[in-house]
Amino acid sequence: MISTEGIVLKQIKTGEDRRIVVLFTEKLGKISAGSNTTYHMKSKSSAILHPFSYGKYTLYKGKGIFNINYGETIKSFYKIGENIEKYAYCSYILEFTERILAENQRDPYLFELLVDFLEIIENRNKKYLPIIRAYEIKSLIHLGMIPQLNECVRCGNKEIGVSFSIEEGGLICKECYNNNMLIYNLSHSIIEVMNYIINNPIKKLEKLFIDDKVIELLNAFMKRYLEYHLDLEKMKSIDFINACSISD
Numbered sequence: 205m206i207s208t209e210g211i212v213l214k215q216i217k218t219g220e221d222r223r224i225v226v227l228f229t230e231k232l233g234k235i236s237a238g239s240n241t242t243y244h245m246k247s248k249s250s251a252i253l254h255p256f257s258y259g260k261y262t263l264y265k266g267k268g269i270f271n272i273n274y275g276e277t278i279k280s281f282y283k284i285g286e287n288i289e290k291y292a293y294c295s296y297i298l299e300f301t302e303r304i305l306a307e308n309q310r311d312p313y314l315f316e317l318l319v320d321f322l323e324i325i326e327n328r329n330k331k332y333l334p335i336i337r338a339y340e341i342k343s344l345i346h347l348g349m350i351p352q353l354n355e356c357v358r359c360g361n362k363e364i365g366v367s368f369s370i371e372e373g374g375l376i377c378k379e380c381y382n383n384n385m386l387i388y389n390l391s392h393s394i395i396e397v398m399n400y401i402i403n404n405p406i407k408k409l410e411k412l413f414i415d416d417k418v419i420e421l422l423n424a425f426m427k428r429y430l431e432y433h434l435d436l437e438k439m440k441s442i443d444f445i446n447a448c449s450i451s452d
């Protein structure tokens with residue numbers, strides 16, 4: 205038996221009363237766990253198994269798979285489900301998080317980042333994209349995937365312009381630049397915003413608002429960057445955002 209806090213990233217119905225949830229746990233990292241919805245749940249509802257649920261779970265390992273023996277809500281983030289935009293963006297973040305997490309690998313930093321993120325979005329009433337971008341940037345940095353903005357990613361030269369190498373994940377100086385590179389030209393305003401995000405904890409970004417033009421540029425850049433590194437094209441939640449034609 206192990207007791208741990210966790211956030212439900214995904215739920216799959218596998219039978220009338222049977223669910224498999226992908227759970228991001230504090231102690232075990234990302235795991236899949238089965239559960240029967242009809243018993244063992246103190247809350248008497250299956251809300252504890254819904255995506256976005258943040259709870260305390262008691263797990264035991266059966267034949268190779270975890271089972272949820274008991275679950276108790278810490279926070280349901282129910283307000284996220286009451287607003288279609290919040291819901292769509294948060295669904296995307298859950299899917300994004302599921303993609304970047306390795307199985308069974310503890311990651312307290314990302315766990316806390318996700319809890320903080322959900323809290324901020326739940327309490328925010330408009331302009332969600334700056335927080336979405338902040339979450340992506342912070343998690344990519346944590347995983348060492350992005351981006352070097354203070355010096356040339358190749359040689360460390362401090363004299364850098366705005367040419368960003370998509371493959372190498374950082375700004376590139378004049379000497380290292382060549383025509384065969386996949387270059388994305390950033391603007392100084394994007395670099396400034398990204399540095400601000402990098403240098404502040406997400407809780408301090410709660411009130412972050414970014415100029416419409418700058419966020420548009422940042423959206424385009426992040427899309428391009430993530431497509432190259434994470435194969436986001438196949439993500440269901442992105443189709444959902446597009447289908448709702450959300451523009452924030």
Ligand SMILES: [Zn+2]
Nearest residue numbers: 356359377380
């Ligand atoms: Zn260089």
